[in-house]
Amino acid sequence: MPIPSDTAGVGRSLLRDDVYRRLRDAIVDGTFTPGEQLKDGELAAWLGVSRTPIREALLRLGNSGLVVALPGRSTTVSAINAAAVRDARDVIAAMHSLAVREMAGRLLDDDVKRMREANRRFVEATKAGDVAAALDADEELHNIPVAALGNGALASVIEHFGPLVRRAERTRFSGDGSTSGEAHEQLIDLLESGDAERAAAVAFDIWHSLPAEDGADEK
Incomplete structure (x- = not known):
């Protein structure tokens, strides 16, 4: 999964909602494309946070239909249905x-x-x-x-x-x-x-x- 190199992390104090919005916006604006796999470790490194808020954000994104999560396997950006x-x-x-x-x-x-x-x-x-x-x-x-x-x-x-x-x-x-x-x-x-x-x-x-x-x- 390519991670944008021109976006700085946002600090350890980043709120869960902010993590969610950053990931949501990256999907909406096409930074992360349909079918692309999202790895919580890489996303955590990109935003400078632990994996916990990343996983919580991915769950919210799944509820909104922006990602598809297969338990124990992978999380990918959903197709535009x-x-x-x-x-x-x-x-x-x-x-x-x-x-x-x-x-x-x-x-x-x-x-x-x-x-x-x-x-x-x-x-x-x-x-x-x-x-x-x-x-x-x-x-x-x-x-x-x-x-x-x-x-x-x-x-x-x-x-x-x-x-x-x-x-x-x-x-x-x-x-x-x-x-x-x-x-x-x-x-x-x-x-x-x-x-x-x-x-x-x-x-x-x-x-x-x-x-x-x-x-x-x-x-």
């Missing part, structure tokens, strides 16, 4: 739609400005072909109403299923993102005006438009 992505996408779409419905007309002016700024960076990144930056900006934009709502259960569901969707979503943002940018602007306008039902519908459509089949295994 179309059915699993569709299921996760539908749940994520419903959660974001709920957050938007609840927060329409209630966002602070600063929240609205941050959403518009995130969308500006999203459009620029897609035009430049910078998929990582586009995904970061997109995630920032959609997380603003979720964070403002403060529903811990809803945020937990998004955190659990979101990475599976994000990994497949890289395909969509590798091309022209103008359509998504326009949908984002429509969503922001509806949130600002307080049109809860239309905003919720747009949010659902944005997430539900993700093609689960791109680069995915149908099994």
